[in-house]
Amino acid sequence: MAIKAVAFDVFGTLVRIERPTRPFRKLVRLLGQAGRPRQSDDGARAMSSALDLRQAAHLFGGMVSEDELRALEADLRDEIQSITLFEDATPTLTALKDKGIKVALCSNLAAPYGPPVLTLLPVQPEFCAWSYEAGAVKPQPAIYQYLCDGLACQPHEVLMVGDTPDADMAGPREFGMHGYHLDRRAAQAQGNGSLQSLGEVLRLVDRL
Incomplete structure (x- = not known):
């Protein structure tokens, strides 16, 4: 079955905090x-x-x-x-929309951080699986179910990408989704489900 939707983690994946105060x-x-x-x-x-x-x-x-x-x-x-977009976020999100692929967000974060992120994105997502709205955090299966329900997709139709292996690769795969770990600091491709940039997502969608 073809990929119908790509869900992205947010912080460390699409955006970064330039001046963290925590x-x-x-x-x-x-x-x-x-x-x-x-x-x-x-x-x-x-x-x-x-x-x-x-x-x-x-x-x-x-x-x-x-x-x-x-x-x-x-x-x-x-x-x-101080939140800013990573340079590869805009071309990737725009290209996915142009291909007719649904774009979603699936992120563990506190409630004040969700709305500001949306104002930075070049395209608005089809669905946001914020942990504070799902009532669950990755890698709990309930948040992936919330994501798939919101997208009206089966798990095998959804590709998940993020910078935390357990939450964005292992957890989604156990749930039946396609999970990939974004490791921007990797010196070379790892060949174990890791990506070095968001630009690789488009090739993944075509391949899967």
């Missing part, structure tokens, strides 16, 4: 300093619900001062303003 990570650290031990699922909980920084602070116990929250919110604004 406000959500700072929030967890501040909470730890206030006496709340860090939990292994803190990240998944923050990314699988539509929460802003203040709501996340409340979810995790609320032991953060108003001044600290305002500083975190300023960090978040600065970080979002």
